[in-house]
Amino acid sequence: MNKREQQRKIREEKQQAAKQRAQSRQLAVKVGLFGVTPLLVLFVLFTLLNQGPTYSPIEIADNDHIRGLRERPVSIVVYADFQCPACATENDTMTQLWPRISDKAHLIFRHFPVTTAHQHTWTASLYAEAAGRQGRFWEMHDYLFATQTLWSGLSEEDAEAEFDTYALELNLDIDQLHADMELEDIIAKVRNDQRGGNASGVRGTPTVFINGRQLARPTRDRIIEVVEEEFVEATGD
The missing domain is CATH 1.20.5 (Single alpha-helices involved in coiled-coils or other helix-helix interfaces)
Structure with a gap:
C-alpha cells in the first residue's frame, strides 16, 4: 500500500x-x-x-387570618415581615386606630418575610402560623411585633427559645407547635402569601392594600381617609 x-x-x-x-x-x-x-x-x-394557590389583595383565602368581621365591606390587607422595624411601627399604628375603623373594615395579615435582610423572620412566621393552629395567631402576631427589638439581635437558637417563651405564655402546646411548624401546608402558607404579594406588586414591607388600593404611605390619617372613602363607596352611607 x-x-x-x-x-x-x-x-x-x-x-x-x-x-x-x-x-x-x-x-x-x-x-x-x-x-x-x-x-x-x-x-x-x-x-x-x-406550590398552592395565591390570592390577590381583593380576595380572601380560606386560610387567611382575619381580624374583625369578614362581612365588613372594607378589606385591609397587610403584607408584612415580623422582623421589619417599619412593620412593627405600622402594626402599632393599626392597633391604635383599629377601634375607630373596626365597624367598617376587617384586617388580613399576609406574610412577606424578607429573609435576605432578616435572619429570624421566616421562623417567626412559622411560629405565628403554628400558633394559629391552636387558635392564637393574632396573639402570637402581636407578641412578635411587640417584642421585636428583644429577639431581632439574638442567635437563631436564642431567638427560638424566646419564641417558645411567648408560646408558653399563651398556654400553647409547645410540642404540637413545633410539630405543626414542620407541616408542608404551614410552610406553603407563608411561601404562597409571599408569592401572592410579589404577583400583586409588593416590593417592600409593610405594604397595605385597602379594597385593592395600594397605599404608598400607610400613615394613620391616610388609612382612615381611604377606609372612609371605600366604606362610602361600598355602602352609599
Missing part, C-alpha cells in the same frame, strides 16, 4: 468514526427528548401544581 492509499484509508476511517459519533449524538438527543425531558417536564409541573 503506497502512501496515497494509506492517506485515503485514514481519511475514510476518520469519516466513518465521525459518522458513528454523529449517530451516537442523535441517539443521545432522542433519549433525552423521550426520556429525560418528560421526567423534567413532570418534575416542573409537579412543583408548580404543589
Whole structure:
C-alpha cells in the first residue's frame, strides 16, 4: 500500500468514526427528548401544581387570618415581615386606630418575610402560623411585633427559645407547635402569601392594600381617609 492509499484509508476511517459519533449524538438527543425531558417536564409541573394557590389583595383565602368581621365591606390587607422595624411601627399604628375603623373594615395579615435582610423572620412566621393552629395567631402576631427589638439581635437558637417563651405564655402546646411548624401546608402558607404579594406588586414591607388600593404611605390619617372613602363607596352611607 503506497502512501496515497494509506492517506485515503485514514481519511475514510476518520469519516466513518465521525459518522458513528454523529449517530451516537442523535441517539443521545432522542433519549433525552423521550426520556429525560418528560421526567423534567413532570418534575416542573409537579412543583408548580404543589406550590398552592395565591390570592390577590381583593380576595380572601380560606386560610387567611382575619381580624374583625369578614362581612365588613372594607378589606385591609397587610403584607408584612415580623422582623421589619417599619412593620412593627405600622402594626402599632393599626392597633391604635383599629377601634375607630373596626365597624367598617376587617384586617388580613399576609406574610412577606424578607429573609435576605432578616435572619429570624421566616421562623417567626412559622411560629405565628403554628400558633394559629391552636387558635392564637393574632396573639402570637402581636407578641412578635411587640417584642421585636428583644429577639431581632439574638442567635437563631436564642431567638427560638424566646419564641417558645411567648408560646408558653399563651398556654400553647409547645410540642404540637413545633410539630405543626414542620407541616408542608404551614410552610406553603407563608411561601404562597409571599408569592401572592410579589404577583400583586409588593416590593417592600409593610405594604397595605385597602379594597385593592395600594397605599404608598400607610400613615394613620391616610388609612382612615381611604377606609372612609371605600366604606362610602361600598355602602352609599
